[in-house]
Amino acid sequence: MQPGENSPVLGDIGEQGLLKLLHQFCAPGLVGDDAACLELKDWDGKSLVVTTDVLVDGVHFSEKTTSPEDAGWRAAAANLSDLAAMGASAIAIVVGLGLKSNTPVSWVERLYQGMTACLEEYDTAIAGGDVVRSPVITIAITAFGRVDQERTIRRGAAKPGDAIVVTGYHGASRAGLELLLHPEWAQSLSQSNLSQSDRNFFIQAHQRPRPRLDVLPILQNLNSPNSPDSSNYSAIGIAGMDSSDGLADAIFQIARASGCGARIDRAKLPIPGALSQWVGVETALDWALYGGEDFELVLSLPPESAEELVKKLGSPAAIVGTITKDTGICLTDSTGAKSDRYLSLNKGFEHF
């Protein structure tokens, strides 16, 4: 809230007022009963995919770095990204909100505006939710989608020899967070080697991440290496997940679930050039591997399919390494400048 702003708070409009307000954001015909009712047609051979995320004020977002619109966008995007990571298209989300009595009504409206802005881009509806009083603002989103059973992307399906594809930049979201946490850096930007447009790009990456649902139709149209004329997903064999908890974490999870390891070439990682110039290559690498919240897909698939995929996605998508029989995640350097080292998971985000 800006000082002097005199917006009504939730205690003023009460539960009925709040529900009326929120219904404006929900799919017509879906809300107003005990539960949302979605007609699913042609369900044969498809699975329902469900994911849930809880975001807590002061833990996952804060007024300092996140406007209510951005908190809404990010909450929706994180859930859609989980659906994309399963190969699933989105059906709808439901939203559970814990709010304080003195939460400004405008805060809730702005949250929903950000959420629906994201959802509209991916043709996804809000199917309902719940609002309750809480001493700390809490956003609990559950998203559901559908996937052809044979096209489900799981973590445990990687095979030694597979190439590892990363669909976009890593490190940018963390860079944006750091810029938001340190507004005083803006003053010294003119002295630093970070341009205003790069700065905006990083902040946008943090505030408005884009779930990679757009990757799915490309995956569905990859040629099968075994039968080049058909586009048979399950014949190709794709494993993967999203990089919301960090690129290193994603590689670890895929490798572990598949009983394999991985060799990653640091020279191939899609790290924005402006980031390495700004904070140095080692910090940029650290942010790319462990920063998290880039919401890209990390996929494991046969090399020829990986090359086709990267070509179709275009830069900065890249093949960054291979799945190995040996367990352990080894960071190599194809330029020869650095010696090999094994990555650890210790730097991943620990919730407690």
Added chain:
Amino acid sequence: MQPGENSPVLGDIGEQGLLKLLHQFCAPGLVGDDAACLELKDWDGKSLVVTTDVLVDGVHFSEKTTSPEDAGWRAAAANLSDLAAMGASAIAIVVGLGLKSNTPVSWVERLYQGMTACLEEYDTAIAGGDVVRSPVITIAITAFGRVDQERTIRRGAAKPGDAIVVTGYHGASRAGLELLLHPEWAQSLSQSNLSQSDRNFFIQAHQRPRPRLDVLPILQNLNSPNSPDSSNYSAIGIAGMDSSDGLADAIFQIARASGCGARIDRAKLPIPGALSQWVGVETALDWALYGGEDFELVLSLPPESAEELVKKLGSPAAIVGTITKDTGICLTDSTGAKSDRYLSLNKGFEHF
């Protein structure tokens, strides 16, 4: 926590330890990926039904009245009750948890034990979830179920002349809550006219409410008044919801959504006799109408079908009134002891 108990807290076992613990409660094969993937067979003509509830420590449950097991049971039961209110059978739930670093691990285990105890009775799985750090314990459950589209129970389908059926006792949950909030009453119970078994019945009603999914197969087998040989739900025409926010609230919501009113006969309301004896008929009536959390179904259907339903359900299920053309909810007394009065919704539970 009991004083002197030295249980590990979440900060001790970390996120990975917590996830390992929670996975024991989840359906095998459904957790471990970005989202849960549920195979739905024979989907033709069915709808996905989704409902979500957020429960906050100190607002919706407290250590004083609710053990972690009971909090878990109640959270699961409330969601299953919403599915039952739509006419839907349960498929699964996902659980989002906000927990403090110093939350005892045993608290979380006991929560899940209560939750799974309820879910097992209704053959429902935990399909996944999310755990995050929060300054206040928060439980966000999303349940999904399936319903034949023509058997969906909506609030807005009541018609003037319909009978209003209530599937069980009202006021018992509120009575249990009051007993838990006032343990000092236990001492004076011997002087009061409340027996120990009635006391236990009320507390059980509050701590372990039972979602009325068992009513659905009975509804499905009602004879159609128009074609007595077929059991055609949509031909009968059933409206309804659950009474989680109070019996008066349910009647108001159904009437409002249907553009009708209702006449309720106070002499017909299924209020436990022991409750009226204990607190007097007026307080018992108040708790029955406005106490909430009895989690029964409130249904509107043609009189002959209503009679068949009540006969099949047995006591204390009852026809409590009729849907009227005139809007307004009128409380009458068929014994003639009290004059008619109109109910207001003001006494319903206000979240903010």
